[in-house]
Amino acid sequence: MKRGTFLKLKQVGFIVIAWMLIGLIIAIYDHLVLHTQVSLGTATNYSFFISVLRNMGAGLIGALLGGSLLVFYIDEKFRDKPYAYTILIVFICFVLIVGFITIVMGLTIVPYQLKKPLTDPITQQAVLSFMTDSYPLKSGLVWAFIVALTQLLLQVSSKFGHETFFHILIGKYNTPKAEKRIFMFLDINASTSIAERLGNERYHSLLKDFFADITNPILENKGSIYQYVGDEVVVAWSYKDGLEKSHCVKCFFDIKMTIERKRDKYTQLYGFVPTFKAGIHSGNVIAGEVGIVKRDITYSGDVLNTTSRILGKCGEFKEEVIISADLLSLLSSAKEYSSRLLGSIRLRGKEREIAILALLPQHVHSANI
Template sequence: MNRRTVYKFRQLFIITAAWLVIGFLIAVYEHFVLFTNNSAGPAPGYSFLTSVLMNMGAGFIGAMVGGSALVFYVNVRYRDKSYGHTVIFVTLFFLFVVLLVNIVMRIFIEKPDSYRVLKNGLVWGIVVAVTQLFLQINSKFGQGVFWNFLRGKYNTPKEESRIFMFLDLNSSTTIAERLGDKKYHAFLKDLFSDITNPILDNKGEIYQYVGDEVIIAWKYENGIDNLKCIQCFFDIKEHLQRLNDKYLRQYDLTPAFKAGIHCGKVVAGEVGIIKRDITYSGDVLNTTSRIQGMCREFNAEVIVSADLAAELQLTGRYAVQALGAIRLKGKEKEMQLIALSR
């Protein structure tokens, strides 16, 4: 099971827990309403425990059916649609299901509680719409980033140890000129989608898309674990080789990347007023970009800093070529670089 699927199951678990809590709160609200001055009181045989079980049961069943549909179908099938489009589609579909349930109840139940069905339909319709909106916002910000916003993790800047990979598309200018603007955009969209699984499988976080470049970040311990920060590149390469027929058929080309990888301290924090974002700042980012720029000069697929290589057991798994001490553009001190291949 790849990490994208694991992440989806995690989303489903969160939805299930949230909808169970909402079901409980609905039961509590109904209980209080029954004992207000404007209420005629509870019906004969009313039980708060039964109400809790029914509402939480509805939340659980709804999460198993509706939540699964949102996570595994709607957000895959309609990921290219606008937020408003998917929210409206999901809400209307849910209300249609509620209407269908009401019709079935009228046929098979002698005295259906239509008002209760309508009330539940409206309440859970709003819950479904809000859930879908949150799923899409989370997708927009990136895995885990939206949650960090909610809990204010980076309100105060924090220093972190990170590994960065700058992944750059080979011959991007030539490809863009040949495909044209619209088709090139479609190509990048397909390409970035296809390389997502190898990135997630290696515990990478997609930090930014910059034109035809992808910036991938790792928590330091995740990146050095089993050489995931290095393995990620070669997994992407192998995955694209398996998809070669697709790209030849649709775009008449074979995509390939080059990468620079480096590690160091960065400061992570929220920036912006009109548009807020969580950004990393530090010399390591600029240095990684410069390292990636050396790939063309040395005709190398991957170049890593010696600082990072010293923390990894590269011998035996990759062909290692020491490039010597290189003065990177804009840097005063020379840096030892290493080219990798497999």
């Protein structure tokens, strides 16, 4: 299973659990309201168990249908649309889903309560009363808010990145933590001349398409997008994920293949296919949450400066991707790549130097960028 699909299934799973819990809370709330002094009391056929079943069942069906719709369709097809526009689309779909859930609940709960088959005229009349009751309207108002909030959270999650958003929610980095991380700095070649040739709007469109197209290769190689800086993207891995199957190196060449497969698209839209270069390095960082109005998780440490300097060496040596020798020595499954020693760079403010190597697949010869 592709990692992108796996992440979306995890999102649907969270929605299923959350919506079923909300259904339980609604049932408890209704039960408490019905037993207050300002209430006329419960109906003769009221059952707390049936209420729980009804609300949690609605949450389950709604999450499986609506949650999947939000994650796999709305979030994909309308990611570039304003939030208000997506809410309108979600509302229309939601009305249809509520109607479907009401029908399903009526056809299952009413016969169970009456202990009569659906073919019985009394049962049929009770089903009709169930569907025309004000209860579905009340539930619709409540769930409309829940669906809108869920869609908002999905968009916020996309804004921060799923992993970052989850870590902010649980407060993992409220206290700074020392971690070992692998970083890849990747940017487009000749971006200044490209921007002058295309103009600001088309250049922005190019960046948007490029960053969108490289997202799946990054996710499939277990990377997370740390930040975008102009025409540059910074990708981060934990040591475990980055070293596994040489994901941190394979990611670059998977991105290259992805852009190559989209050659016709870029040629038609922009008149050329963007090329790019990358520097890859690893080391210790301090990860911590920063910001008040805008909160984010940032990494600090020499490894980031060193990776940026390695990226700068790509132009000097005319290589596509350069990796530090320290990191390459840790990649036990990197035999499919050949390397060529380029020299060493000194760490800023330190005496120690690190060796850097050009990297390319075994069957490819070094090419100028």
